[in-house]
Amino acid sequence: MNTKKAKEGLIYLYCITDKVPKLKEIENLVDKPYFIYHQSLYAIVNKVKESEFDEENLKRNLADLEWIKAKASIHEKAIEGIMKDACVIPFKFATIFNTEDNLKAMLSQHLKEFKALLIKLEDKEEWGVKIYCNSEKLKENLMQEDEQLLNIDKEINSSAPGKAYLLKKKKEELLNIAANKKLNEYGQVSFDRLKEKPTGVRINKLLPKEVTERNDEMILNSAFLINKDKVGDFLNIVEDIRAKYTDKGLFFDCTGPWPPYNFCNPKKGKIHNG
Amino acid sequence: MAQDKMVHAIEATNLADILERVLDKGIVIAGDIKIQLADIDLLNIKIRLLVASVDKAMEMGINWWQQDSYLSTKAKETEIEKENIALKKRLDRLEEKIKAK
Numbered sequence: 001m002n003t004k005k006a007k008e009g010l011i012y013l014y015c016i017t018d019k020v021p022k023l024k025e026i027e028n029l030v031d032k033p034y035f036i037y038h039q040s041l042y043a044i045v046n047k048v049k050e051s052e053f054d055e056e057n058l059k060r061n062l063a064d065l066e067w068i069k070a071k072a073s074i075h076e077k078a079i080e081g082i083m084k085d086a087c088v089i090p091f092k093f094a095t096i097f098n099t100e101d102n103l104k105a106m107l108s109q110h111l112k113e114f115k116a117l118l119i120k121l122e123d124k125e126e127w128g129v130k131i132y133c134n135s136e137k138l139k140e141n142l143m144q145e146d147e148q149l150l151n152i153d154k155e156i157n158s159s160a161p162g163k164a165y166l167l168k169k170k171k172e173e174l175l176n177i178a179a180n181k182k183l184n185e186y187g188q189v190s191f192d193r194l195k196e197k198p199t200g201v202r203i204n205k206l207l208p209k210e211v212t213e214r215n216d217e218m219i220l221n222s223a224f225l226i227n228k229d230k231v232g233d234f235l236n237i238v239e240d241i242r243a244k245y246t247d248k249g250l251f252f253d254c255t256g257p258w259p260p261y262n263f264c265n266p267k268k269g270k271i272h273n274g
Numbered sequence: 275m276a277q278d279k280m281v282h283a284i285e286a287t288n289l290a291d292i293l294e295r296v297l298d299k300g301i302v303i304a305g306d307i308k309i310q311l312a313d314i315d316l317l318n319i320k321i322r323l324l325v326a327s328v329d330k331a332m333e334m335g336i337n338w339w340q341q342d343s344y345l346s347t348k349a350k351e352t353e354i355e356k357e358n359i360a361l362k363k364r365l366d367r368l369e370e371k372i373k374a375k
Contacts, residue, residue, distance in 0.1 A: 013305065055307050069289055072296040092300035096307040106303060117301075128291070204294075211290050255291060261299035 009047040010054065011036075011097040014078045015259065016043045016107070017086040018118050025081030029074055038104045039111055044082050045103070053096055079259045087122045089114060090259035117264065123228050126263060127256030129194055129238065131220040132212075133183055137249035142178050149174060186250055187219055190241045197234045200225030202262040216251060223262035231257070 014033075021042050026033050036043045051057055061067045072093060079090045097103040107114070143149055152171045156164045195201050204221040212218055226234050235254070242252045 010307070053307065058307060068293070068297075072293050073289070075296050076292045090300045092302050093296045094307065095303060095305040098306040102306055106305075110303065207290065207294070213290070258295060259300075261295040264299075264301035 010050055011100060011103055012046050012048045012053065013091050013095045013097065013103065014044045014046070014075060015082055015088040015090045016041050016114060016118075017082060017088045018042065018115070019086040021082045022085050025084055026078045029077045029081065033078065036100055036103060038107045041107050041111070041114060043103060043107060044078065044088075046078075048096070053094065058094060058096075076259075083257075083259050087118055087124075088259055089117055089121070089264055090261050121225075121260050121263065124199065124225050124260065124263075125228055125231055125257035126260040127198075127224050127226060127231070127234065127254065128258060129220070129222050129224065129255075130207075130212075130218055130253040131187065131190060132214060132216040132251040132253065133219045134216040134249045134251065135179060135183075138182060139175055139179050139249075141248050142175060142182060146178055149178065182248075183219065186245050186248065190245065190250070190252075191220060191222070193237050193241050194222065194224065194234075196237060197230040198224035198226045200263050204262070219250075223258075225260060225263045 014030075018041055021035050021044050023033050023035065023044075026044075030046050033044060033046045036045055052061060061071075075093055079088060082088055097106070143153070149171060152167055152174065156167045156171065159167060202223040202225075204223060206218045206221055209215070209217070224234070238252060238254045246252075
């Protein structure tokens with residue numbers, strides 16, 4: 001029995017859509033992708049080996065960064081390929097079924113939900129914006145602008161060493177407070193501008209430096225769902241705030257279009273019309 | 275146009291961007307293989323993003339989005355609009371009744 005099952009393999013689900021998917025887009029990435037049509041929905045899937053993806057093996061493989069990197073990239077690219085011509089609902093990594101019937105049963109069970117979601121996502125794109133802050137640069141700017149800080153600097157220069165030391169401490173403290181205030185101001189203004197056009201906004205966890213591999217600190221990690229005809233406006237706004245704040249120490253990382261990963265789980269990603 | 279200048283997601287982003295979305299986002303439907311990504315010891319493999327938290331934002335004193343009323347006000351506006359339409363209809367009906375008398 002087991003040997004027979006191993007030959008059959010497992011079914012890995014990438015995404016679903018309600019248009020006939022163009023598999024040509026992903027054939028060079030995914031080994032023999034195909035779709036399963038059921039109740040007006042197309043599930044884009046691939047056969048995967050049990051030696052890689054059954055519960056035990058998957059658990060082992062998930063501890064292997066190289067394996068995850070490779071499989072996650074395929075997952076992403078497969079969905080992006082389908083997304084070129086159709087509105088998709090992207091599934092989480094390693095959504096796997098034993099048989100086609102099980103997958104079809106899942107589609108039947110969530111049919112209403114999926115159809116409603118596809119309507120909401122139609123003609124929309126997900127874009128991501130991460131903002132980083134270089135606090136050294138931010139503080140350098142402040143030292144040239146802030147009067148209180150400029151005055152303290154003058155005082156330090158004309159003071160005896162003991163007093164100068166205390167003043168330096170005070171200056172540091174004031175500088176930190178001022179930098180924080182500015183950071184909040186810049187962040188708020190940027191975020192207010194970013195959400196002007198999108199129909200959906202999602203704030204995600206800030207990623208630590210170990211993950212971002214950047215020297216500056218992430219201060220905003222956001223995702224936006226935008227009508228396709230508003231994407232140009234949105235990107236112009238990104239350029240605006242980039243021009244305004246780059247010299248002040250902020251860095252804007254804007255990516256997209258992404259599959260709408262952030263706007264598929266009703267409890268998490270809020271979408272509203274208008 | 276600005277859009278032309280943008281590189282597509284896959285080219286413009288590092289792997290962390292992809293992992294963040296693929297491993298942590300996307301629609302969650304229980305498949306046949308039960309695996310909790312969060313249960314796996316991901317700490318050693320740099321996918322710390324899964325356990326990074328907004329506490330960090332609090333530490334840094336940046337939390338403007340938490341007070342952000344954008345999503346809640348939008349919902350309220352829709353409610354008010356609906357109520358407005360309902361009231362107008364009621365008013366129309368009343369006026370017609372008065373005219374009819």
